[in-house]
Amino acid sequence: MTVTTPGLHHVTAIAGDPERNASFYVETLGLRFVKRTVNHDDTKTYHFYFGDGEGTPGTNFTFFPWTDRGRRGEFGAGQAQATAYLIEPDSLEYWVDRLESRGVDVEQSQRFGEAVLAFEDPDGIGLELVASEAAAAADAEPWDDSPIPADHQLRGFHSVTLAVPEFAPTASVLTNVLGYELDGESDGRRRYRAAGENPGSVIDLVETDLERGRMGIGTVHHVAFTVTDVEAQERWRDAFSDHGQHVTEVIDRKYFQSIYSREPGGVLFEMATTKPGFTVDESIDELGSRLTLPEWLENERAEIEAHLPPFDHESIGSGEH
Template sequence: MKPTTPGIHHVTAIAGDPQRNAEFYVETLGLRFVKRTVNHDDTGTYHFYFGDGEGTPGTNITFFPWTDSGRRGQFGAGQTRDTAYQIPPDSVEYWIDRLESAGVEVDQVERFGEPVLEFDDPDGIGLEFVASEQAFEADAQPWPESPVPAEYQARGFHSVTLAVPAFGPTASVLTDVLGFELEAEADGRRRYRPAGDGSEPGSSSGPGSIVDLVETDAGRGRMGVGTVHHVAFEAADLEEQERWREAFADHGQNVTEIIDRKYFRSIYSREPGGVLFEMATTEPGFTVDEDIDDLGSGLMLPEWLESERDRIEAQLPEFDPETVGAGAGAN
């Protein structure tokens, strides 16, 4: 039996200045700073996680802030064009006012019958807020200290939009490996969700489960500041992770061994259209090294890097976590 996924676990992108990045996602978007650690593969770079009140899988956007001296990325084929959050349907006007007051340009469109707010973060990463009834079905937990009132807070991911050279090769991975099915097509966009009605574990067609594909004639994108590094989908546990490795390999995909990322266990495979996919387990989660009330309060390192803490802290870029969200009460 093939494994199935309920949808998106997290999205990881590359930012510029770490201070600007954290202030935007906490103070403007109202997300909680749930974890501050380092890129395990490049310990001179922070790894920030922003999510709901508990860092629930399916709510976390994460960043490697390369600073403003880092190489700029170039959008193109094989990249995530937009990352969409779901918001309650009656919060559209609130978010338009909030974003515009923060100097963010917002466009409002309709897509598959739902209002969508399109905007960019300070580094040019494409974001969307989708006013969806499914926001009420999400597992996202409100963050009481958010500058955004609980009734308007983003409730986890709605979807990702992947830009690919052609639909077919990427669609085959979505359908044949991940178990998605084509749900709708309009205006040059194809929408996929996990097959099933949600009655069985892993067969959810609910919130955070959508992948949209669009074709682009742009050349292959270049990774760097202002681009998304990878999209991660949920895997239940290590046993299922092994089945995911087999599923990717059986489809002819190169896939990594299981890698310990401290808060989850991961495998990676680059689909034929160029997008890097990750499968990430839901456990052990962010409370493995911090109490839930203290999430994001310290620089957390995995055990295998703890002996290098002094060296790591000395080479990290300037960042003051104490000023992020200071005095930003709900409004």
């Protein structure tokens, strides 16, 4: 049976100062701080999740804060150039005013018939807000305590733009493994869309002459696509392998199960399940309120907390309404 993905599950990037990172995504962009845990592969590093009111798959931008003393990344080939969120078309001017009033430089443009606001977060990670009719179909849950009125809140992902040395190798994985189809081409950009045309179903490719990017603060670590369940995930493993791609075994990430494969252009792809979700260790009301650890790390809690960088969770408020 053919396996397909509805689109993006989450995007993970590397930040600097954790408080500055959390403040921007909560207080400026109005996302909920839905989970505060650690990088399972580097427990001296936080793993923050910012999403909608319930942390719905397809809304979560996650970060490994390396602190300001960490190594700066260098953008280049094999990296995500921009991560785009959906907004309602009527919210465009609201977001221009909000971002500019908070000192964020915004560039406005049109792309494939939709208005786009492009800007960067405090670490230089490329972000976009796309004013699209698709926002009305998004599954994102409003966050009651957001500084952004419900009508203007981010509605989950629209797309991710990947910068690659050449289109063909990456496009081959998108189309032959992930089931995406070429949806359009404009100004040197090729748009691919997952089956079903759901919100978050778009991947844009652009070619770059830059050398391979260097991972570090200010760069995206990986892009994750949605998998319905572990059974489907095994079929994804077969699909990657049949295409000649190296793919990992299934890895337990506590809130979802994952596999990873680096596509030929250099971008690390993850396939992540929708369950069990963020409420396995916190209620909806409690999301993000404490440091959560998976069972296999709980006996190391004291040591982990001692080595994590300073972070005043209570200082991250809801911002200005």
